[in-house]
Amino acid sequence: MAERMNAQVIVVGAGPAGSAAAAHLARAGIDVLLLEKSTFPRDKVCGDGLTPRGVHQLLRLGIDLNDPGWRRSRGVRVHCAGRQADVDWPAHGGFPDFGLTRTRHDFDHLLARHAQAAGARLHTGTKVTAPLTDAAGRLTGVTAVTADGAATEFRAPLVIAADGASARTALATGWQRAPGRPLGTAIRRYYRSGAFTDDYLHFWADVRCAGTGADLPGYGWIFPLADNRVNVGLGGLPHRRHGATDLQGTLRQWVDQLPAGWDLDEQHADGPSRSAALPMGLTRRPEYRDGLLVIGDSAGMISPWNGEGIAQALEAAEIAADTIALALTRPPGPRREQALHRYSAELDHRWGRYYRLGNTVAAQLFSRVGYRPLVSRRIMTSPTAISVVLRLLSQATADPAQDGIDSVLNTVLRLVPPLRR
Ligand SMILES: Cc1cc2nc3c(=O)[nH]c(=O)nc-3n(C[C@H](O)[C@H](O)[C@H](O)COP(=O)(O)OP(=O)(O)OC[C@H]3O[C@@H](n4cnc5c(N)ncnc54)[C@H](O)[C@@H]3O)c2cc1C
Structure with a gap:
């Protein structure tokens, strides 16, 4: 029994x-x-x-x-087309600034x-x-x-x-x-690297898919850890136009063209790459x-x-x-x-x-062309514009608004119809 x-x-x-x-x-x-x-x-x-x-x-x-x-x-360093922009986490509102x-x-x-x-x-x-x-x-x-x-x-x-x-x-x-909610996949691998002494999470919006050379319908990342290792990975959304992405091949190809001094090679790898699903929305x-x-x-x-x-x-x-x-x-x-x-x-x-709008943006933009349109040269060189992007992506607006960026984003979100049950 x-x-x-x-x-x-x-x-x-x-x-x-x-x-x-x-x-x-x-x-x-x-x-x-x-x-x-x-x-x-x-x-x-x-x-x-x-x-x-x-x-x-x-x-x-x-x-x-x-x-x-x-x-x-302290924030995020966005990399795209040879340019980079640093955006610190907002220092106001109800969340910590790190x-x-x-x-x-x-x-x-x-x-x-x-x-x-x-x-x-x-x-x-x-x-x-x-x-x-x-x-x-x-x-x-x-x-x-x-x-x-x-x-x-x-x-x-x-x-x-x-x-x-x-x-x-x-x-x-x-x-x-x-049905109809975005379902992503992502892959990551650890490397022993002391190259990242800055205090930023690094994101790449210009990763190319292995085989097709098209923009990854997602982004790449390097997140430094406290133990002199880095978590390196990428994630993407499938779309009927480009089908599933070869994440393993794309990760290998992307990491191979990053600077040699970052130690992202087999010799410094700590374990295999592993992937899993991302149920969203x-x-x-x-x-x-x-x-x-x-x-x-x-x-x-x-x-x-x-x-x-x-x-x-x-x-x-x-x-x-x-x-x-x-x-x-x-x-x-x-x-x-x-x-x-x-x-x-x-x-x-x-x-x-926020999720209703995000589901639409994921289906119409990220799954088709990735994140590159969000970090064009004009946006990357404008501190205000890139802050808007970061706050939107990480749901870091304050409500009630603490500044003009919060006001704009909160107003936009209030115009979105509620999510269906
Ligand atoms: C490659 C990749 C990168 C990601 N990067 C990030 C990131 O940087 N930041 C972020 O916020 N999110 C990230 N995510 C998403 C994040 O990992 C998940 O959203 C998060 O783990 C969800 O937590 P959870 O507790 O719901 O599920 P899980 O973390 O999956 O925990 C589920 C638990 O349930 C247990 N379990 C399952 N079945 C049973 C069972 N039958 N009986 C008993 N126990 C069971 C499992 O063993 C597990 O411990 C990433 C995901 C992937 C795949």
């Missing part, structure tokens, strides 16, 4: 979304089980970069940002420990195999195989799916991905149904503007936890359900119009 464990909330997956949700829930005094199939530390294919929006969420979680494992960035990098090998372990320290019951080596439902189709928990190979039932009135791009928990309940709407909340990549929360997903996973985790804390004060039934539907409504309020 299967073993059985109960909690108020079960979180499937201890990536940034799941660990942050578990930490917020535990801090609210809620009994939470955090189930993770791997054991920490473990790798996760990522660019390892956090914008100020993500840093803000780490501060809200109470993470120590003075730890030497972090590397701070970004961070840290390998996911360390970062995810740190966040999982943080959730545990807050009171979450973390079970690693525990692979969730199926959702459990009652006769009405409402989730009542999950089945899993634990580290010692035992089949176990974990029961709770609410489940959070934070199991990443595979979204197995949502799919197992029949919850499909919404909010792919499961509304994000709550029948006892199940979806957060992070399982809900396709990666920004269609820049391919960033950690900040969004952390922010949605906090909104989900707040929603649940309120809902659990109400008895099971319509009033509790009403409270749970606020999760999706709050996401709409914060991101709906």
Whole structure:
């Protein structure tokens, strides 16, 4: 017979979304089980970069940002057609004025420990195999195989799916991905290089695809880390006109023509290149149904503007936890359900119009010609124009507006119709 464990909330997956949700829930005094199939530390294919929006969420979680494992960035250095422009993160508004990098090998372990320290019951080596439902189709928990190979039932009135791009928990309940949302792919490789002593995240808008020579429908990056390594990668969106890009070949070709002094060669490579999918644009709407909340990549929360997903996973985790804390004060039934539907409504309020416009821009511009039109010579040489681009891509505007750039961007976004549920 299967073993059985109960909690108020079960979180499937201890990536940034799941660990942050578990930490917020535990801090609210809620009994939470955090189930993770791997054991920490473990790798996760990522660019390892956090914008100020993500840093803000780490501060809200109470993470120590003075730890030497972090590397701070003061902004972004954009490279295109032999030119470069430095844009610092905005120093006003509600976000910190710096970004961070840290390998996911360390970062995810740190966040999982943080959730545990807050009171979450973390079970690693525990692979969730199926959702459990009652006769009405409402989730009542999950089945899993634990580290010692035992089949176990974990029961709770609410489940959070934070199991990443595979979204197995949502799919197992029949919850499909919404059609027409952008689905990118990205690849990264680590190199040992001390060449990047500046404090910028580096982006390239003029990477050429291997084989075709066309502009990559995406961008390339080099993100310096605290341990004298760099995370080098590129990502792109497929389009019916050019089909899928040979990311491996494109990465090799691009890195080969970067300056030799940067040490981006086989001799300095640290491990192989690895790629993964980027589900973007909010792919499961509304994000709550029948006892199940979806957060992070399982809900396709990666920004269609820049391919960033950690900040969004952390922010949605906090909104989900707040929603649940309120809902659990109400008895099971319509009033509790009403409270749970606020999760999706709050996401709409914060991101709906931004994602709707981003989905259109990704489909009509980035997937066709990439980012080069956004960083033309005229834009690169205008500090105001390039700041507008950075703020738009990283959702770094302040609302209420703190300056003219915020005012313009906020006004544009208010004119966009809300995102459909
Ligand atoms: C190449 C690449 C570069 C990227 N670069 C950046 C970047 O620089 N900055 C940024 O913000 N975003 C970046 N992203 C996106 C970012 O990695 C994701 O958005 C982010 O990891 C989402 O977090 P998550 O917690 O939702 O999912 P994940 O990080 O995927 O975590 C899901 C967790 O669930 C666990 N899990 C899965 N199935 C089960 C199961 N059945 N049972 C138990 N546990 C399970 C997994 O083991 C994992 O720990 C990049 C993505 C890629 C592919």
